[in-house]
Structure formats: C-alpha cells, structure tokens
Amino acid sequence: MAKKKGEKYDAILGAAVKVIAVNGYGNSQISKIAKEAGVADGTVYLYFDSKEEMMVDVFNEFLGGFIEEIRHEMSEITNTADKLKKLVEAHLTKLENDHDLAIVCLVELRRPDPQLRQATGDVLRRYFHLIEDLIEEGQASGFFNPELNKYLARQMIFGTLDEIVISWVFNRRHSLAAQAPQVYKMLLNSLTGHSRQCS
Amino acid sequence: MAKKKGEKYDAILGAAVKVIAVNGYGNSQISKIAKEAGVADGTVYLYFDSKEEMMVDVFNEFLGGFIEEIRHEMSEITNTADKLKKLVEAHLTKLENDHDLAIVCLVELRRPDPQLRQATGDVLRRYFHLIEDLIEEGQASGFFNPELNKYLARQMIFGTLDEIVISWVFNRRHSLAAQAPQVYKMLLNSLTGHSRQCS
Amino acid sequence: MAKKKGEKYDAILGAAVKVIAVNGYGNSQISKIAKEAGVADGTVYLYFDSKEEMMVDVFNEFLGGFIEEIRHEMSEITNTADKLKKLVEAHLTKLENDHDLAIVCLVELRRPDPQLRQATGDVLRRYFHLIEDLIEEGQASGFFNPELNKYLARQMIFGTLDEIVISWVFNRRHSLAAQAPQVYKMLLNSLTGHSRQCS
Amino acid sequence: MAKKKGEKYDAILGAAVKVIAVNGYGNSQISKIAKEAGVADGTVYLYFDSKEEMMVDVFNEFLGGFIEEIRHEMSEITNTADKLKKLVEAHLTKLENDHDLAIVCLVELRRPDPQLRQATGDVLRRYFHLIEDLIEEGQASGFFNPELNKYLARQMIFGTLDEIVISWVFNRRHSLAAQAPQVYKMLLNSLTGHSRQCS
C-alpha cells in the first residue's frame, strides 16, 4: 500500500536502525523513531503500513544490501578458497564498519516473531544459498570434502560468523576484521579435511 | 528479594517454559503463565520480583541444568576427542529431547534485553568456559592446533551448534542427534587441522 | 469472555448511559465513562471485551428491560383496545420518565453501525414481534381491519411512537405521557377503520 | 466562508453521498470522498469549511431537493385526500428510486450530532411544515378530524413513512412504492376517523 519514496522513507528507515541500535527493539516506539527521523508520528504511516512492516523493510533493505554487496564481491573471484576468504572477511569487515547494522539485523531483529521471521527469512535464505553455492562449488572441484552435508557446512560457516559478531557486539574488545584470517583457516580446515586422514 | 521455595516456584517456572514455548515470549503474559501453573496472578510475585527476574530464573534453572549435565557427562571422559564428541552429541541430543528448552532458552530468551542479557550471560559464560577448557586441554596435549585462538574456536563450536539447533527449531525436518557425527567431524577437522599442511 | 458481575458492571453500564445521554455517542470516550463510573480505564475491559460490546450491552440491558416491562404490563390485559392503549401509554410514559434511556437507546444507539445494528436488532425485533402479535390478535377477533398488512401496521405504530419520542427528546415542550390518549385514538382509527366506509 | 461553485462542488457532494451510502458515515473519510470525486483532499476544503459542513450541505442539497420535488408535486393537486396520497406515494417512490439518498439522508445522517442536528433540522422542518399545512387544510375543509393535534398527526405521518423506509433500507424485500396504497389508507383512516363513532 504505502508508497516508498526517497528522502522521508530513507530517513525513517535510517532513524529506525539508529534508534533500535541504541534502545533495543522493545524500547523503540514509533514516536521515538519519528522524532529521530524529524517527522511527525503520522508521517511514518504514509510510508509503512505498520510498525511490523517497517521492521521488515529495515531488515530487507539493510541486510539485503549487506548480502548483495558480499555476493558481488565474491562474484569477482574464481578461486574457491579465495571466495571463502572473501566471505569471511567481508562479513566481519562490513559489520565492524556498521555497528548499527550488526546490532539491528543480527541481534535485535533475529527475534522469533512469526511475522517478522517469515519476512526476514527470505533475505537470510538468500545469504544461505550464497554460502551453500560456494560449498557445492568447492565440492565439485574436489577442493572441499565431498562427503560434507552442505546444509550442515553452511550452518557451521554462518553460525560461526554470527556467534563471533554477536560476541563482538556485546563485548567490543577486539577488532572483528582482524579475526578474519584465523576464522578463515578454521573453516577451511573443516571444509577441506578428509576425516583426519592426515594424522 | 522473593523467596524461592519448592512446589509453586517450580510449577511457575515450568509453566513459563511451556507457555513461552507455545506462545512465544511476546505473547506470554503473567496471567497465562499463572493459569498454566495453577496459581493466582499475584502469587507469581511472591516468588519473583518481576517478569524479568522470572525469565532470568527460567534461563538459569533450565539452561543451567542443561549445561551442568553436559559438564558432568564430559567429566567422565578423559580423551579429548571423545570429550568433543560427547559435547556435540549431548548438546544436540538433549535439545532434541527437550524442544521447549531449545525454543525458550536458545530462541525466545536469546533476546538482547540488557537486563536479561546480563543475567543470562552468567550461565552462558559457564558453558563457554567449559568449551574453552576443552580446547585448552586439547592444545596442551598437542591434539588440537596450538595456534588456535581458544575464544575463536569456542565461538565456532558454540556458534555451529547453536545455528544447527535454531534451524531445527524452525524447521524440524531432520533429527538433531543424528547429525552429531558429521558435526563432530567438521569441528574436529577444524580444531586439529594444521593450516592445511597435509595437502 | 468478560465476566459480568454486580456492582462494577452495573456502575459502568449506568455511567455509559449517563455519559452518552449528555455527550452523545461520538463524544463518549471510554475514559469518560470509566471516570463517571469511578473506575480505572482498564477496569472497563474486565467487564466488556470492547467498547462496541459495551454498547450492545447498554442497549440490551436497558432497552431489553424497557420492552419486557411493556410486555408484562400488556400481558395482564385481555382486551385488544386496552392493550394498544397500554402499549402507547407505557412506551411514552416510560421514556418520559427515563430521558437518558430515550436518548441513548432510541437516538444515540440507533446508528447504522453494522455490528451494533445486528445486536440491537435482536432486541428491537422482540418489540416488533410484541406489536405484531397484538395486531394479529386484534385481527383475529375482528376488531382490527383484517386486510391490514401486519408489518406495515407495526411500522406505523412503532414509527409514530418513535417519531414522537425523538421530537420530544430534541424539543421537550410537552409532556410525552399526556399525548398518549390522542396517539392512541389516531392509531386505533387507523387499525379499526374499514377503508373509509363511514364517510 | 467557502465559495460554493459548480462542477467540483457538485462532484464532491455527489461523491460524498455515494461513498457514505456504500461505506457508512463512520467509514467515509475525506480522502475517500475526494478520491471518488476525482479531486485532491485539500480541494475539498476550498469548497467546504469542514467535514461537518459538507455533511450539512449533503443533507440540505439532497434532502432539500427531495422535499421541494414533493412540495411541487403536491401543489398541483387541490383535493386533500389526493394530496395525502401523493405525499405518501412520492415519499416512498422517490426514496425507492434513490437508494443512496434514502441511506444517507434518512439513516446515516440522522445521527444526533448537535451540530448536524441543527442544520438538518432546518430542512426537515420545511418538510414538517408541508405536512402540517396539509393537515390544517384537511381540517379546515372538515375532511380531517378537526380535533387532531396537527403536530401529533404530522409525527404519525412522518414517523410511519420514515420507519417504513428504514425497514426497507435494511431489508429490501418488498417494493417501497407498492406499499403506498396501503399506507395511504392506514393514514387516511387515522386522520379522518372521528373517534370510532362510526362503529
């Protein structure tokens, strides 16, 4: 229903991310977001049908953008190992550079609201597919262990990255990006390892 | 402040888990939980100072028990590889057998409420320590790659298990426990691998 | 859903009638009614599921009582003419003695809300039946013109009484009850008249 | 204040009637009416000072026209009985042929808003006068019972017609116009009857 136009739409969405990052989803009232965006409460409803829908848009726009950027960066690489490296680097680097995005999309909006879940599921699924494609590719070339269940492998990659980011969000001691090389190695070992036959 | 006593306290906590598992945190009012527990709304406040505190107790009691069980089972094993195997198996098996626990502690209450976060942090930290100790142990014996950052390794282990459980909660297609062997192998490869020197 | 109990339920319903009579339906907020009833806003929702349902109850309780009283008074009379007389007298007298009831049930709540309409329809229909039964009775005994369509006759009786009450509500110049004899005569002529055979 | 001019003014008024007839007054927002009229929301306020005033104009224009038509048709008749017949016929026929007018003016806008009431009162009063004049005329010629209170008689006539129309609006089973003869007879009996002395 709601028409999505330039300035105000973006301003509200941006305000939402900022407010949620600071106050948490549960304490981010429409009035707070509207104020941050510099518009009246009612104006929000010219651009979004409901608070729920706004959250979905926040998720889609921001996490969607994040994912497409990673997809694009990976598409310029042909080597599987380098692609994995890029995935890990990009995931950690981008989220380190956008703390709000990390908080909002990976923490605040990862809540199990059925409604939200469905909408966010679509975006996340795209990311999952991207990772799964990488795994298949590596297995096809013989670089990754062909016996690995690709879904399980994807869950390991995403789960690992996600947990690292969440830890960082709540406890920003180390640089996120700086951990990329080690994370890459760990994951690579796991994916290439042929059941410990090298021992 | 609230005194924590037998029967009613346990009944309320158990009711909370059941109600939250079914209705989701956001739709689990005190009145619903009290009804499920067979007590009056006001009675809840004789045992808990606030809904918030009750959630903390739910988390601590149930996830705490879960963790202690795993700790105990691991303590009966001396071999590092078998310990890791046990960790993976126990994590997945226990949560598969207690769907409500999985939903409530790993999904519904993993919300980033600052308050909740702090309290739940203590319990989770105990689990993290358990995993980190295992890693250190494996590194000390030369079984695990000594160059691995133990925190990163723990994040990988926990993140992987967590993501697998979450996927299962939202999409119960496969058995959780049945995936343990593969997950164990993936993680083992990662932890023992020496930077791909075996290629 | 809502339990309907003594005191508070009655207090709220009574407050609703009073507030609506004074302010009009469109300007009778829950908060105003609650205040008049001496309860908190939220308390209203312990007794009524919604404002809508409360209006339905107002209508049913008050107009329902009004109708049952008239039915009872008419049941004690055997003669058709006297029954009609009683109907007219009772209708006008009761509403004159309860100005708020007249305003609320016959003016404010006669609005075409589909929801309201349905609920109020049931009560009104009972009144319509009462009148129609009287007409049938009169026709059976040959006292009323047997050629009259009983629905049309009922519409005349009710429409006439209603219009008289509405006029009175907006312009309380004359006594309502004092008009009963004349109204009775007009209606009687209409119902007994055999197509102007007396001219 | 607003200048009332041709095209747009008429378009808006016509749109209002259509929208209200379909959606009910309570669900007929200015935006909906403006859209139906093919003008911008703001344009409405170039022709009407407020929604309230617009409703008054709707009432006056449409019901006013209705009344004037009836007045004109009656003025061409000299015989009192025929005039009454014409009144009944015209009232029912015109409203049957203009369902929207019936709904909007006789149901939706018959609400007791003080503001609306006052404005609509003027128009209705003209209709009332028309009916009262007819009664006086009939009484002067000895055709109607001279003892009848002309206001009461008018209330009976209008109330009867109104109730019949309202029933029809909510339950369009029979033709309205087809009932005119019977209604005419009922009313005539009432008006000419001399206190049942003909029995």
Place this chain on the structure above:
DNA sequence: CATGAATGAGAATTCATTCAT
C-alpha cells in the same frame, strides 16, 4: 501465604485539516 480484581501508564494507529508548491 494466596488471591484476583483493580489499576493506569503506555503505545500503535487514524484522519480531519493545513500549507508550501
């Protein structure tokens, strides 16, 4: 200890009206 009726602050949403273009 236990109860559950009562509380009232709080939050999403609507919509008549305005005004810069």
Place this chain on the structure above:
DNA sequence: TATGAATGAATTCTCATTCAT
C-alpha cells in the same frame, strides 16, 4: 485554484504490578 504530503491530537486497548481481603 488545485494539490497531496505532512501533521499531531486523540483514542482504544494491553498487561505488569499491586494490595485489600
């Protein structure tokens, strides 16, 4: 004149928490 995006006051309903019994 005409526009329609923006406004923000207003209103219903929820639910954690309290307290008189």
